[in-house]
Amino acid sequence: MKKGFTLIELLVVISIIGILIALSLSAFQAVRRTARDGKRQSDLTVIQSALEQYRSDCGQYPASISFGGSLTGSCSGSQTYMTQIPQDSFYPTYQYLYQRDVTGYVYVLCAYLEGGGTGSVSSIFCGGNCYGTTACNYKVVTP
Numbered sequence: 641m642k643k644g645f646t647l648i649e650l651l652v653v654i655s656i657i658g659i660l661i662a663l664s665l666s667a668f669q670a671v672r673r674t675a676r677d678g679k680r681q682s683d684l685t686v687i688q689s690a691l692e693q694y695r696s697d698c699g700q701y702p703a704s705i706s707f708g709g710s711l712t713g714s715c716s717g718s719q720t721y722m723t724q725i726p727q728d729s730f731y732p733t734y735q736y737l738y739q740r741d742v743t744g745y746v747y748v749l750c751a752y753l754e755g756g757g758t759g760s761v762s763s764i765f766c767g768g769n770c771y772g773t774t775a776c777n778y779k780v781v782t783p
Contacts, residue, residue: 677753683726684749684780690722700744707736737766737776750776
């Protein structure tokens with residue numbers, strides 16, 4: 641009597657392994673997407689904190705900020721509020737946006753969350769799109 645596996649048995653095992661790998665990869669991708677979205681939300685919160693310190697010293701929010709650059713205030717002897725303003729890890733495909741009103745007392749920070757955010761945030765508030773031609777779907781506003 642021969643010992644071993646038949647071709648059918650091997651194909652069944654290989655098919656089961658393939659299905660398990662496909663399921664685990666899709667779950668892994670979802671976890672990575674959620675982690676990137678959490679990082680985006682955290683980045684905007686950190687930027688918000690620096691902007692509040694800036695306003696406290698200078699009396700208003702900066703007219704613009706440069707993501708990837710630093711946030712310094714000229715009103716208090718060039719104090720650095722952030723050495724490097726975070727930008728999206730998938731920049732330039734995904735990007736953060738900052739918009740301040742003309743008075744200098746109100747701002748909005750916007751991002752695009754891959755897993756969905758608070759709905760489409762009008763480009764009027766964010767000054768453009770956060771992901772190609774797709775509008776931002778998450779925002780942080782003046783507290």
